Amino acid sequence: MKSFKVLEFNEPLGEVDQDTPQPTGTQVLIRVKAAGVCHSDLHIWEGGYELGHGRKRLSLKERGINLPHTMGHETVGEVVSFGPDAPKDGVKVGDIALAYPWIGCGKCAVCLADEENLCLQPRCLGVHCDGGYADYMLVPHPKYLIDLKGMDPVLAAPYACSGVTTYSALKKVEKDLGNPIVIFGAGGLGLMALSLLKAMGGKGAIVVDIDANKRKAALEAGALAAVDGNAEDALAQLQKAAGGPILSVIDLVGNAQTTQLGFDALSKGGSLIMVGLFGGGATWALPLIAMKALTIQGSYVGNLKETKELLELVRTKKVAPIPTTPMPFAKANAALNELKEGKLVGRAILTPA
Incomplete structure (x- = not known):
């Protein structure tokens, strides 16, 4: 498969050919249909955050984000296959689903209270684990996939973050x-x-x-x-x-x-x-x-329950989607640069060629 990775901070993404990953345990493999380009991706690409008042820059490398890294936390994909331990009572092969990315350790009190986005040991897709700037992406468990029930993948992808x-x-x-x-x-x-x-x-x-x-x-x-x-x-x-x-x-x-x-x-x-x-x-x-x-x-992103509530609100209230600009994966660098320069209105969405 092809993926577009941060090979060095502040350098153009590199196009990498690698074997398609195979799901193990409870994992699910999805074929990416749409991946939003978020402002948070710029911080990952640049390698950190400015804290002001002369404070040391917050380094993402020091916070466990290692290179090479595939960004993309606003991802919609088609379910391709399941690991041997994945429950089969939710999504099924062929479903088009939004991947909830703000995943925690799954064991601490915060995670057990369904507030995984606040976990101190995060495993967020596209941030701490490889994300959707690729042909395929692994999702740790079917419970993180929300069936879109006919919604357009390009329009739905931003609901995972923005x-x-x-x-x-x-x-x-x-x-x-x-x-x-x-x-x-x-x-x-x-x-x-x-x-x-x-x-x-x-x-x-x-x-x-x-x-x-x-x-x-x-x-x-x-x-x-x-x-x-x-x-x-x-x-x-x-x-x-x-x-x-x-x-x-x-x-x-x-x-x-x-x-x-x-x-x-x-x-x-x-x-x-x-x-x-x-x-x-x-x-x-x-x-x-x-x-x-x-x-x-x-307020940091949102939890899985809120994401499901959001998609239901979008369906029942017919919420107008934000403006989106579909772009092929090969133009990922152009999308990031346009976002950095403030030229985009709404969201750039990377899609398969």
Whole structure:
């Protein structure tokens, strides 16, 4: 099979020919139909995250991500074969399924509570294990495969990351969805959040992005307003557009500028949900956290139960898919570079030639 691997950090992916893996134990082999190109892939490709304030860069090599490595955690595939110990009461050969990637050790208290995405010994597909930038991919157990029941693989692939990530973040502020919320970032995650917010019965969102094309895309996707985060009066624009207290901010970017503006926009008792991993350090005035009784909470992807809930929501509420740009696997490097340069609206999806 062909795979497109990170051979060296910050270097172009290499096309590698290797034997097709055979499933053992409870594993399932899938033939990849679609693999989303996520902003998190850029961090893996680059080898780490900037932590700001002069802190040492967070090295992925030091966190157990070894090269060569096949990225791709938003993967849809056709079930090809099962290992000898795999249960046969779920998916079957020929099914088209979304692979849930945020897999833990399976043994600790967190995993046993069905919160594998928070496991301290992760085995995430495309992050710690080889992922979907390949003809075939191994999935550890059939329970991580969710039958798409006729959904388009290209449109469904992003639900494994941008979908469940935004759904999980929105659930953390569900009690406030009767008021306008603020969302930073109008890329794949931001557009996904707008679609899901509508399906969840939310009043709507004001979207902040420094890119005019992405602000336009947000408005077309139903945003109540779109604000340029670099504008001198960005805070005033947010307050005017909200028309009342801002109780929920979801930051899908995660840099010093977005977190500061989001923090400043919150009313008393508000919540800032941190999702984006752009990098840097926060600059909040610490006394204001207590004085305004603010909640600052991280949200990392989502669990398997939330992913299944999400796909059911998409089916029953006919959630509009985000814009996707299918590209052959051979253009994986071009997709990564376009994402890095901010040229993509929505998601690039790698597909077999």
